[in-house]
Amino acid sequence: xxxxYTEEHSPYVRFSIKVDRHLYAKQSKYQRxxxxxxxxxxxxxxxxxxxxxxxxxxxxxxxxxxHVPMATNPKIKxxxxxxGGDGGTxxxxxxxxxxxxxxLVEIDEMVVEACRLxxxxxxCGLDDPRVHIFYEDGLRYIRHIEGEYDLxxxxxTDPFGPGEGLFTKEFYGNCxxxxxxxxxxxxxxxxxxxxxxxxxxxxxHEKIVSFFPITKLYSAHxxxxxxxxxxxxxxxxxxxxxxxxxxxxxNELGIETQYYNTEVHRGSFAMPNYVKKLLK
Numbered sequence: 001x002x003x004x005y006t007e008e009h010s011p012y013v014r015f016s017i018k019v020d021r022h023l024y025a026k027q028s029k030y031q032r033x034x035x036x037x038x039x040x041x042x043x044x045x046x047x048x049x050x051x052x053x054x055x056x057x058x059x060x061x062x063x064x065x066x067h068v069p070m071a072t073n074p075k076i077k078x079x080x081x082x083x084g085g086d087g088g089t090x091x092x093x094x095x096x097x098x099x100x101x102x103x104l105v106e107i108d109e110m111v112v113e114a115c116r117l118x119x120x121x122x123x124c125g126l127d128d129p130r131v132h133i134f135y136e137d138g139l140r141y142i143r144h145i146e147g148e149y150d151l152x153x154x155x156x157t158d159p160f161g162p163g164e165g166l167f168t169k170e171f172y173g174n175c176x177x178x179x180x181x182x183x184x185x186x187x188x189x190x191x192x193x194x195x196x197x198x199x200x201x202x203x204x205h206e207k208i209v210s211f212f213p214i215t216k217l218y219s220a221h222x223x224x225x226x227x228x229x230x231x232x233x234x235x236x237x238x239x240x241x242x243x244x245x246x247x248x249x250x251n252e253l254g255i256e257t258q259y260y261n262t263e264v265h266r267g268s269f270a271m272p273n274y275v276k277k278l279l280k
Contacts, residue, residue: 005036005044007051009226010194015051017041017224023118028110035118041224043118045086047111051224055121058088061188062122063260064220064232064268066092069151069184071250071265072234072241074098076150080178082138084155085111087123094125095255102131103149105142109135139171145178152179154187167200169207176211182238189217192275193227201231202278208235216241217275218268220259231275242269 003019017038024035034046042055053061066089070076078101081089085106093102104126106112112133115123126133134141138154152175156167175185189204191197209215212235222230234241247262271279 005046007049010196013194024114026110026114028108030108033110033114035114045115045119053086053088053122054224055119057223058122059258060220060222061230062088062092063257065089065153065155065186065188067257067260068218068232068234068241068265068268069186070096071246071262072239072244073150073182073184074246074249074253077101078149079151079153080105080149081153081155082142084153086115086119087126089153089155090131091122091125094128094130100130103134104131105134105136105138107135107137142171142174142178147180149179150183152183152185154185156188167204169210172207172211179237183236184239185212185235187233189231189233191225191227191230192278193229197226198278205233205279208233212236214240216269217271219271220268242266
């Protein structure tokens, strides 16, 4: 008998991966958590049936959500990660010696448990002494913080279920307040291709623009995400990710990456016309 994982990318499009073994299956207070091993993509994590990461292509997502803001301001010292219980974002952050403190706020402790058991490729940095894990709602956590972080990375699920509150105007306003005067906010911004994701993208972008003086979108190709065309949001009180890119300083750090480089950094902010039209 063949076992296949299938995700609905739209009412008319489905994406399937042939599964070798089902490694982990639990229902937490918040969501269904599954870890499976596949022939093509290695071990992968799904939440409520939606793909979160695979061993084969997770480096693209985590490179782009971390190194773009870090190359824009290599002097970042204190970071807040909201979501990201798989640990991939933290794994990339701890490669920077200049970062002194990382707070990880993950609502579901069982996501971390599953990844510690089966996805140490991403969870390997969670025990770094600079990392402090809080198991609580990111929306509630950030409400009472002011001027504390250099960088906030919102490594969230899609804008429904446990991640729904991380796409609200209240949340983005609280992120603005929690950042220092030169702070940067980066978030996963959905796909512009299928209608459901595109609508979420546009609404989130409108809310962020209402708070931050500098806002831009950038993209990466992630094969296992809906349509493969995935966007990230960059917002800052001070830094422009193109004009202020410190390519020399970043390259001198000698960080070896599989996807990101400073040429990709510049090019990733070029948006195709259909995305520009969507944002209007």
